Structure formats: C-alpha cells, structure tokens
Amino acid sequence: MAEQTQVLRIKRQETPNSEPYYEEFEIPYLPHHNIVSMLMEIRRNPVNRKGKRVAPVVFNANCLEEVCGACTMVINGRVRQACSQLANGLHGPATVEPMTKFPVVRDLWVDRSKMFDHLKKARAWIPIDGTYDLGPGPKVAPDVQQFAYLFSRCMTCGCCLEACPQFNSHSKFMGASVIGQVYLMSQHPTGKMNLDERLDAMMAEGGVADCGNAQNCVEVCPKDIPLTTAISAIGRQTTIKWLRDLFMK
Amino acid sequence: MPGHHIIVGGGLAGLTAAMKLAERGEQVDLFSIVPVKRSHSVCAQGGINGAVNTKGEGDSPMIHFDDTIYGGDFLAHQPPVKAMCEAAPAIIYLFDRMGVMFNRTPEGLLDFRRFGGTKHHRTAFAGATTGQQLLYALDEQVRRYEAAGQVRKFEGWEMLSLVQDESGNCRGIVAIDTRSLEMRAFPADTTLVATGGPGLVYGRSTQSLVCTGSAVSACYQAGSTYANGEFVQVHPTAMQGEDKYRLISESIRGEGGRVWTYRDGKPWYFLEDMYPAYGNLVPRDIATRAIHKVVFEMKLGVDGNPLVYLDVSHLDPVELNRKVAGVLEIYEKFSGQDPRKVPMKIFPAMHYSMGGLWVDYHQQTNIPGLFAAGECDFQYHGANRLGANSLLSCIHGGNICESAMINHAKSHKSAASAQIFDQELKRQRESFDNIFKMSGPENAFAVWRELGDIMTENVTVVRYNDKLKATDNKLLELKDRWSRIGLNDKGKWANQEVLFVRQLWNMLELARPITLGALNRNESRGAHYKPDFPERDDANFMKTTMAAWSSDGPRFSWEPVDVSLIKPRPRRYDIDKSAA
Numbered sequence: 042m043a044e045q046t047q048v049l050r051i052k053r054q055e056t057p058n059s060e061p062y063y064e065e066f067e068i069p070y071l072p073h074h075n076i077v078s079m080l081m082e083i084r085r086n087p088v089n090r091k092g093k094r095v096a097p098v099v100f101n102a103n104c105l106e107e108v109c110g111a112c113t114m115v116i117n118g119r120v121r122q123a124c125s126q127l128a129n130g131l132h133g134p135a136t137v138e139p140m141t142k143f144p145v146v147r148d149l150w151v152d153r154s155k156m157f158d159h160l161k162k163a164r165a166w167i168p169i170d171g172t173y174d175l176g177p178g179p180k181v182a183p184d185v186q187q188f189a190y191l192f193s194r195c196m197t198c199g200c201c202l203e204a205c206p207q208f209n210s211h212s213k214f215m216g217a218s219v220i221g222q223v224y225l226m227s228q229h230p231t232g233k234m235n236l237d238e239r240l241d242a243m244m245a246e247g248g249v250a251d252c253g254n255a256q257n258c259v260e261v262c263p264k265d266i267p268l269t270t271a272i273s274a275i276g277r278q279t280t281i282k283w284l285r286d287l288f289m290k
Numbered sequence: 291m292p293g294h295h296i297i298v299g300g301g302l303a304g305l306t307a308a309m310k311l312a313e314r315g316e317q318v319d320l321f322s323i324v325p326v327k328r329s330h331s332v333c334a335q336g337g338i339n340g341a342v343n344t345k346g347e348g349d350s351p352m353i354h355f356d357d358t359i360y361g362g363d364f365l366a367h368q369p370p371v372k373a374m375c376e377a378a379p380a381i382i383y384l385f386d387r388m389g390v391m392f393n394r395t396p397e398g399l400l401d402f403r404r405f406g407g408t409k410h411h412r413t414a415f416a417g418a419t420t421g422q423q424l425l426y427a428l429d430e431q432v433r434r435y436e437a438a439g440q441v442r443k444f445e446g447w448e449m450l451s452l453v454q455d456e457s458g459n460c461r462g463i464v465a466i467d468t469r470s471l472e473m474r475a476f477p478a479d480t481t482l483v484a485t486g487g488p489g490l491v492y493g494r495s496t497q498s499l500v501c502t503g504s505a506v507s508a509c510y511q512a513g514s515t516y517a518n519g520e521f522v523q524v525h526p527t528a529m530q531g532e533d534k535y536r537l538i539s540e541s542i543r544g545e546g547g548r549v550w551t552y553r554d555g556k557p558w559y560f561l562e563d564m565y566p567a568y569g570n571l572v573p574r575d576i577a578t579r580a581i582h583k584v585v586f587e588m589k590l591g592v593d594g595n596p597l598v599y600l601d602v603s604h605l606d607p608v609e610l611n612r613k614v615a616g617v618l619e620i621y622e623k624f625s626g627q628d629p630r631k632v633p634m635k636i637f638p639a640m641h642y643s644m645g646g647l648w649v650d651y652h653q654q655t656n657i658p659g660l661f662a663a664g665e666c667d668f669q670y671h672g673a674n675r676l677g678a679n680s681l682l683s684c685i686h687g688g689n690i691c692e693s694a695m696i697n698h699a700k701s702h703k704s705a706a707s708a709q710i711f712d713q714e715l716k717r718q719r720e721s722f723d724n725i726f727k728m729s730g731p732e733n734a735f736a737v738w739r740e741l742g743d744i745m746t747e748n749v750t751v752v753r754y755n756d757k758l759k760a761t762d763n764k765l766l767e768l769k770d771r772w773s774r775i776g777l778n779d780k781g782k783w784a785n786q787e788v789l790f791v792r793q794l795w796n797m798l799e800l801a802r803p804i805t806l807g808a809l810n811r812n813e814s815r816g817a818h819y820k821p822d823f824p825e826r827d828d829a830n831f832m833k834t835t836m837a838a839w840s841s842d843g844p845r846f847s848w849e850p851v852d853v854s855l856i857k858p859r860p861r862r863y864d865i866d867k868s869a870a
Binding site: 056071075077081082085087094097099101105106107110111124129146147153154160165168169171172175177178179180181182183186187193194225226229232 | 332537
C-alpha cells in the first residue's frame, strides 16, 4: 500500500523585495501532524516535490499551543495559527501563505511590529504609581472579571487585521485588536481613570472612526474575542467625549 | 548618571527586571528572539502561588516556604526560598494593580485554587492562562517605559556570547539580528540573562521553540557555573505530539480532575490509592513516577499504549469553563475530543529545569556583572518544583536583582577597552563563517531529533548509570557528527538554519552537565530517581552540583546546601506532611 502523504503548497519569498513563488512539498501523513510540525518535517528533509533539495522553509512559531500568536499564516485562504491546523482537518493539498497585510521578512515570516507600535500609541497600559508594595488592588466583581478576561486573551496575532478591509500597508487604521485592548483597560477600575488619554488616541487618525463595520475581525479571531462589542462601545465613548470636549472648550 | 543594563530574554523574569530598573531611572537594552509578548511565559497555565490566606485556612508564607523546601526534597538553599515566599503576596497584589484579570470570589476578592504539594488554596489564577496574563501586564508596563525612552527593545535579536574584560567581568554581549544576520557588540554595565529553560535539549517537551538553552550554554561555556543540571522536571500530564508535548495544567487536578486507568476492567484511580493524603495533588515527580510504574511495570496503559486518563468529565462544565477553559480548549483543538465529555489521554513530558546558572542571593552568577533570573537560574526549586511556583520565582528573581545590578553598575563605571568587543565580535564572525562553509551529509534538525530522543529516554524519569554513560557517549558522537552537518540554506538573509546549527552546538554542550550530573548523583531525590539508589542520601548528596565548562567536558564540584532554617526530614506524600 502506498504511504499516505500530505501535500503543502507553500508561498515562498527569499527577501522582502524579491518575487514570491510557490513550492510544493509532500510529507508522510500523520493524523496529528499540524502545519508547524509538517514545516519541521520539511526542515529535516528539505526536498521539494520535484525531488530538488532546497533551503528549508522559513517560518515563525513558538508556543505551538495557540497562545503566543507567532505562527499566524494564511492556510487555504483563511488566516489562523498554523500550529492548531491539524493535518486531519485539511482533506487534500493545503496552500500555506504568509499574511498579506504585513511586510514579508522571508517565506512565511512577516513583520508585525506595527501592531506593537499601535499599542504604544493607544497607551494601552495601567499607569500604576509604582511597583513597591501598596497592598491589594481594587475589588472587581466576578462578572466584570469574566467579561474583561475575554479581551485580555488577545495575542496580538493580527488575524483581525488580515481580515479587515480597512487595514493595509498604507492605511493608518490601527484595527480591532488595539481597540479591544483600549476597551479592556476601560473595564479595570484603575484603567478607567485614564480612559480619556486612550480615547484621544482612538479619536485621532487611524482610530475607531476608520472602522468600516465589515465585522470580519470577530469572525476570524482565534480566541473568539467580542471585538465588535469593543468597537461599538469605544465608538460611543469617543462620540460622547467629542461632544463633551466641544462644550467644555 | 544612570546605569546601563542589558537584559536578554523578555519573559516574566526579564520584563520584571526591565520594569524595576526603568522605574529606578536606569537605561535598559532588552534583547529577545521573539517579540517579548510571544515569550514562553505565555504557556504557564495554572497560576501563581502566594500565601494570601483569603480562604480562612491559616495559610502563611512560612507554610508556603515549608511546602516549597519539602517539595524540593531539601536541595534548595533555604534563605532565598524563604524570601521568595514572603514576597509572594505583594507580587500577586502588584499584578492585580497592573490590571491582571485574576479570577474573583463573589465578594470581588482574588480567588485562589489548590495545586500540587500543598493542602492550601494558595494559587491565584486568571482562567487557565495565568502566565499569559502576567506577561501581558508586564509587557504593557515595559511598553510604557519604552515609550518614555528608558527601554530600548531589540526584538528579533539573539544573544551569541558574553564580552568579558581582562579580569573576567562581564561587559556586555555580542548579538545577531536574526533577519539581516548583522552581528554587533553591545556594551553595558551589567547583563541579566533571563532566557528560560532548556526544553529543546530534550527535543520535544512542553516548552516553546525558543527554549533552546543556547544563551545559558554560552554563559556556561564562558565560565558561568551550571548548577544542579540533573534536576529536570517531567510533568505528569501532557498531550503527546509530533512537534511538542502540550501541557495539560496541574490546575485540572486542582479543580477536581482525577487520574486513572483500567485495572481488571474497572477504573483504577491509582494516585488516590497510592497517596491517600494528597491523592491527585501529589507533587509532579511523584505523579510522574506513578504513571510510569502503572504503564511500564504493571502494563496498564490505555489500550496498551503509554497513556493514562486525566478525567474532568464528572465536573460541572460551567465551572470548568470559568476556571480552566484555556487548558480544555488546547486539548480539544489538538485532539478533536471534548474533555468535558471524554477523559483526556495524557503521558508525562519534560517540562522544567530546576537546575540552571548558579547565582548568589542577589541573582549574580560567578561571573561579575552577569546576572541570571527565571527558569535559567538554579535557585528556588531544589530537586523538584511545586506547581505555580515558577511564575513566582521568575518574577521574584527579576524583582530582586535590580539593586545588585545598580550597585554593580555604580562600582564598575570605568569604560571597558574597545578591544575586547572587537575581539569577541571577530570570534563570533569567524564561527559563523565556519558554519556557512559546512557541507557534510548530516542534517542539523535530524541530529537534534536524536539528541532529544536519547535525552528523553535516559535522562528523565528513571535513571541508570550505564544508560547515563551511554548517553554521554552518544553526546560525544553527536558533537562529532555536528561538524559534518551540511547547510541546506546558504542565504545571508533570515537564515534560520544557520542560527539553529549554532544553537544545536550549545544544546549539545549543555546536555553534558545535565547527563553527567545525573551520573554523579548516586541517590534518589525529587525529580532525580535511580532505582539502584532508591533512597535520599543526605550524608553524601545534600549538596549542589556545580559544573564548570572545560574543553574536555564539565568539571564538577559540590556546594553544601544552606539548610539553616528547616531541618531536613523524610519526604512522604502517602501521609500528611505534618505527620511525616
């Protein structure tokens, strides 16, 4: 009996400015393989389907448990983490491509540093007085914690941006994940105190008003974060703040 | 003038130190292979220990201290462990203030759950992604200092080696940009290595792909003592996988999960049977050995495979989702089965290194100016780490090194000669030029698989001296074959293979003190178990293994353990600790 195999059609690109091309690899099939373990298999034997020895495919991956966000790729046209895409869910040859909204470093590795810059712009942190011992934090009701926790699991993986029609390499829109983080900060009793600073960032260029309401973000979020809830809440709050600023002047 | 510090590694320990140093007005250069938010700390699931005693159980930092020392089988120096346990409640409060969404009691207070090796509800948790939540809070605080210009991040850079002056002081590092492969020397007053564990030395483990131990190995090869390397924790409950062994957190048992297998056609809850006092919440080394015994000696693995059940199907799914959804989702995603309905199939996997770089009580290594914190130091867990103590020790280590680092910076202000940086840079460039020339028949990733397989087989749960010797011989063979590796990728841009070849060498170097440390230790203590020497031997082995690198292999010496605070006593979990 012929050995069962899995074919991966991988979009490759040697440098940020070189032409991309597709290359196919055939890997012995194991039901518990996932895209990352198959890429690791290619590293052990980097021979393409034409039998040619090639440079192993370059990719980013770290935790392999879908909590770090590193291995985000486009698999059969859908953005997701590669580690949790099992071989037994592929049903035939699979196309693996780098995310399209971020600059390619090489092969499947993209540069998402822009997302971290956005977190800086949005001042997405709780400005504590200091790290010395100041006793317990504020009380938080269990239902508030449960709700906020949904947003605190955002891995900055960029799926929401890949799927967003408003986000691309030349637009200023910061996208859903950072809005989710601003919303998360507004749920915390201390974070609430500085909400205005973050709303300013959300009202500036690339802020919440640039959302086109396509709602793709919430569809593709691997952690099922209710991003559209955050977008509409922050949208409302920026409107209120805009009116307030108008009358306070 | 503020001191200038290098931190290598952006997990909990590294980010804590960065935050503390920046708060004191110091300048920090932070190096990390991955964006710091993707560090391995995100994988920690269950929680962080601190005797806050909000459950009216009479818990206290002293009981936490005793549990930790007892759980570690009396191999950890006691004063720093005591200091850590005393600091724990304030650490949890700090993270609470920084916005970590810890689970709450109905009154809105921090909720705590039970973990292995204790009778108290002492573990604060944020769902089952506590490490991720703590890391994100630190990431946010450090970003605040980055925005203020006090922290410079070098993400996508890997440390290659230390730069030392004529007197052996650490004066900075040489690092490489993993994209452009540009190498640079970075001077600093002090350097903190916080690069986590050496999971990849074991091939597949519960650790992330960056956990090669390569930076630690570079420090060891530069003269930094590697201590207690033989103490490697094998976590009892992990999913088997082609690429890694995915952790199924101890919190699953903390919330009522039970371990069992079939015996005579009926479920046998063997941990509850063997250890009635602690049941499913015995420490990890105990649970791991019990599973090994049931599977290999008694041949009672599920369907004849090396697997047993971890079962939560009897628990309320709503409560499970509130407290451990993150773990159950991982199992569901990677196995396709819903653990709320069907028992999980698990087996032990390499998880954590108790050993690491030797540090003093201020986290300084024996190389002046070089500090270490987090999993890569050896200080806090003795022969076995208790669950939910790792997040604590990472943060505590990162917390306390700050003063010693600032003092060292003040007292070593004289500039180092430019020559030492040029020399080290030249040495590293030559080493990479040589790797680029490699054209032998061996594949680096295949050699790595062999390394992982033999280390997993012989240097984990059960250890025999003849097999340890054979393993060391195999390591020498693999080092020899390393030189016959052929590069498939000759590219000068984002070449991951060339970086891996170098990491692999460092893994092979580090595997030796781990293996030979185990060979030397003829006793059983904590995670280190030799059937030929089944008892703990305090007279001969209550001491720290200290390995110093030499070109002929590790040279060993031993340091007495400071047991001045709690008198060593036999460690048993079949009866209550207070009765033992």
